[in-house]
Amino acid sequence: MPRSLSASLVTKRLCALLFWVSLASCPLHAENVLNVKTSWIGNTFGFGNGTWMQIDIAAIAVSPDGKVYTNAIWDESGAEASIYQNGKVLGVAGDTHGWGNLGGTAVAINHKYEFLAVSVGNERGHLVSPGVWPEKGKQWYGVSRREIADPKRSAPFHSGANVSLALDPRARLAASFLMVNEVPSDQKAEIDGLAATDTTLYVSNTARDRIEVYDAESMLRKTTWSVPEPGRIAVAPDGTLWVLSGPPGDRTRRVLHYTADGQRLNDTLPLPDDTVVADVAVDGQGRVLIADNGPRQQVLFFSRTNGRYTASGTLGERGGIFSGASGRPGPQRFNGLTGVGVDARGNVYVSCNGVGPIRKVIAANLGATLESYAPDGRQLWQLQGLLFVDGAWMDPSRPDSVYTGNKRFELDLSKPAGQDWKYVGFLSNRFRYPEDPVFTVAEWPGLPIARRLKGHTFLFLTDMYADHLKIYRFDAAHDGETAIPSGFIAGRPKAVEHVPNAPPGGDWIWRDTNGNGRFDANEFSPDNTGAKLPGGWGWWVDSAGDIWRARDTKGIFRLHFGGLDAKGNPIYAWSNMTTYPVPAPFTELRRAVYDAATDTMYASGYTADLGVDRAFWKEAGRMLVRYDRWSSGKPVQRYAITLPWETKAKPVSTIMGFTVEGQYIFAVEPVGTVHVYDRDSGREVGIFRPGPEVGRASGWVDVPNGISAFRRGDGEYLIFVEEDARGKVLMYRWKPA
Template sequence: MLPASRFLVVGALGLAAAASASAALPTVLQARTSWIGNTFGFGDGVWTQINITAIAVTPDGRVYTNAPWDESGAEVSVYKDGKVLGTAGGTHGWGNYGGNAIALNRRYAFVAVGVGNERGKLSKPGVWPPKGTQWFGVSRRDIGDMKRSVAFQANLAADKDGHAQLAAAFLMINEAPEDKRGAPKTDELRQDVGGLAATDALLYVANTAMNRIEVYDAESMQQKGKWNATQPGRLALAKDGTLWALVDSQGGKARLAHYTPAGVTIDDAPAFAAGTDAVDLTIDGQGRLLVADNGPRQQVLIFTRDGGANKYRESSALGERGGIFSGIAGRPGPQRFNGLTGVGVDAAGNVYVSTNGIGVRQGSIGAGLGTTLESYAPDGRQLWLVQGLLFVDGAWMDPARPNSVYTGNKRFELDLSKPVGQEWKYVGFLSGRFKYPEDPSFSIGDWPGQPIARKIDGRTFLYLTDMYSDHLKIYRFDSKRDGELAIPSGYFAGRERGTESIPNHPPHGDWIWRDDNGNGRFDANEFDVNNGLLPNPGGWGWWVDAKGDIWHTSDVRGINRFRYGGVDRVGNPKYAYDNAQNYPMPAPFNVVKRAVYEADTDTMYVTGYTADEPFDRGFWKEVGRRLVRYDHWSKEPQQRYSIELPWDTKSKPLATTIGLTLEGKYLFTVEPVGMVHVYEKDTGREVGVIKPGPEVGGASGWVDVPNGISASRQANGEYLVFVEEDARGKVMMYRWRP
């Protein structure tokens, strides 16, 4: 531990403060705007949604989708031939949510949705549920204009208010208690609609929680019948009017059931092979039954009627067995499915498959593993593919390979000679849920976060923060054994929040885990508990320097440094509380939010708040209002300069700073709305700003990851600046040449 007195003279040693960031309008730098991770960049107003959990297909190949959440309201979207035709709207905000089912007839799209009341802030009888409750049901839309709801409740239809118009076309199936966030629950109780199917006359609804299938008139929306079925899920109608269903759908071991139109069981449903996790089904023009299997096989199973036995048997499959985890594990490609959620077919026999990296029932993980929607010809050729791969996810250049980029759970390769938006190629999925089921990515609802990739002692490690900077995950790689997969290697529990589902975790939230035996699991003897050796910062700032030391800031307890201790026998980087130290709060700060250390020069960049620039609890993710550079940090710190960072909480959009990074001769910071500020690293002088260009509609979503920015200097002197972009399923990539 170093004495607190080392900082008493820091302010006196500093050079004159850099000019105020608000003194003059900064120069807008000439930078080329591009992106990675989404088929569309929003330059023409469209994007691939960040999650798809259900699809329905028209005879002519239009694909209608649904999901509980897309950050910019594209929960329900329409695609054809690899293009976005439009979004439905009315499924995002003002208490409205998407869902996990969708069905079509010739006139309508029937969409599973949730309706809340924003913690009681919305109140109107029939439009929003009473305070403390939420509704799950079906919204009826015009199939030719999904933005137009088609009313069947005359009393609400007479009200010209837009919310009442939506409510007039909403069929409430279940009312349930509201969760503490004021949003529809997605837990095991499953009060939402699990499946839908429709003819021109009838609508079939899987009321999963009530263990029944309900039948409604498609025009009046009045109930016409119902029958018992155990936890019914997805539904599919055959040409003869019979109904297929997945039942027992909540435990990962769904089975098939076949019913007459009146609900009488038909005894011809095939049994699934062991390990099958059936999540969706459809019937093609040949009468074959197609089942999306989200188990280890990751295939669409095809069942054909065996005429002699009057039974169905599995006759073939679409997709490489094992999906993305077969062969070179984690390598994407045609028919290498990853987290199947939906299957559909058109009149020509083309098959459509949706995935999201995990499956329909996501638990705490949310949407963050990347969605795809793809089409295959009857002979198995891929016809088209759209991708929305990133959400609350930053990017960092791979230190071991040129033109390789890591995000929180993916790897991309760049070809900068290609047109805007086409420079990237998705080449690696990092999260192996079958081989490494205890990977915290699958058990902690903290979203991917901001990666930092470092090459240390000849090995590449990926360090990953989360949306709230609660914890730090560490991954190692073994391409010969695991392909593209990132192997869980270490974990810093900065707080207790979020660690409840980690096996064998110590009490409270101040411990380090290292995978001593190399199995990627949290075994009981692999934890190092602080026990008072070091102040627990519990703060927002994580940084990994180029030599592998981990820095963690506190609001009020200074800065902790965990020294890299080499690798253990299985290749994990070693960190321990007895090889760490605490640096006290440096003057002039009374709250520290980030500490970015440059190991080669022993230079530290600290951000936070001072007595004259106090912390505002309403802006808790920000880096603070001041940045100070300290030279000779580990010996006798000297303040070189002090920068007043953008801070205007009244402006629209908000002007504060959410992240910072270093590269080459420059310091890069980013505002929550995505504008990048560039400073000379040596002097602190602001060079200018980079703003989103027309290639992305001049728009960037909220930067929702603390420090959601990185930069890489290319051999030709060009800088690539990556910024997390919360709104439309991508990471911004700015190309700037000083």
């Protein structure tokens, strides 16, 4: 069943602690390892040298020499607080991930320390040590102080535990933590702004509507003053402070100017009416830089002349990634600004996450970018961490084009691994289609299946827990790269509670009958069949457009493609659904992959002899069966494959998902081992694992539809595997002998 966000994060933390492992483990039996080339898409770095670009950036601080210090609440492999310079990863601060620790939404530096907004919990009461973790039912929000020369080293300012700090790194970390707010664990009280000089630390206690001022060395509080919902803070060369005030992401947010001791100054910035202020910085000339996450998607500059501040320039194409050909990335085409900073040379640094500052744990999982621009606007470098809990599927309309959950990439396989992909399309336009379920349902875009139906391409996205299915259409002439919300098949009510006008209870079909991309009240069709589609783990869309749902013990449901309506949306109706019972020998089903060209069904799950273990609830099961003549009413079982099942192995060996393409079935284990079977005989052809290009490592395949494959014209296969640990999708190239 779908879980709450907090439960999801607990599971991910356990995955982070237990399962991010090298795949160079010893096999239990002789293996035929296939000759496969490894590459990846979606991240500047593939982890071949141990580095990766983080998946979200909530805030940045920039040193005079151009080092960029970041912070975010979550990165799957613990890179919430990273350091970059000249387009390279310098390091990761660490201790912002796992063991009760999370990153945050603010960061500041001086010449001696890095200050990180963080939160500390107790993993539902499992972590117990006074002064190190809060009591059960409580959560701490505050500031972690690190040594600027090596942010991995915390910088203690009190002894917070009765043990030697040198011998106990947890105690040392606790002794370097300034607890600002303690709240019940179901509440939030983040620190949304930090700024520092060599003597003073300024803290935005957003939940308490005040700025708190601390001695940067002793970390003793010196004073406070009131500011409504204070956010980011910037210290100007003259020692004054610019402070954001108001709800993040709201057009009513203001930029206030204070003296160092909290006296309000009369200065105002002439912000355009539609500005959504995301961050503030001040350069060496005293110019104020505003990251505008409104429709402009620009950095705005303001200079003081004749005693007042006036607009003095911009950085970024107006409209950002949504201008011109909507969704097409490029230099100065910003997308969801979260941070701006400037170094001593006047180079400007901009962070984006596809949506901007929001109070969610992982933004909307739309990917992070970090860019540097010279004073003349020339792009110096860019880093990309674009994917998380995401798969990939070849575009059926264009050669060498690949869709992920909300992006498009183009391949040039003549180039070396990691250089063979290019980011060319961002599919979600929150300004034109604000009700896109990418922004309202769950925390991630979804796993893609792209199909060509009636001469048009459609993108079908299932989610991490296989609860619902989103459907998108394209209109390049009017919407560029944007995927237009077209249809939706809802699962349980909790996951869709924020969908506008949705009928209660979930289990409905929505179709955008008027073509406006919004969920209008008259466009929903509640399930009146009594079949109850919610539940189960298997979604599949076949090449003819039929949607399949494997429903545990309830059977297989098939929603037949009914053509396109007047607005170009695919039609699905409860009245045009076929239900199949659970076929022998299964007792429970997990996947149902149908080949429309041959009327063949490939199903997986559990049998009476190979039973279910409820501890492994996302997996494909313990047996895979091929059935011929599926639609005849008398399907014939051709073969049954007993799938890998070593639950005591380290790493655990089960099958998370499979796909069928060309002559083969490709099935993936939780940490990336792929098994290849002949589709005619069921014989195992061989296996392959991640290569040195990605450090021979994979994160946990954490989704039920995490593998796809495509046979190229020359017989080579491209196999894509979800890899949620380090912001990418693995791409394998295999040409059978």
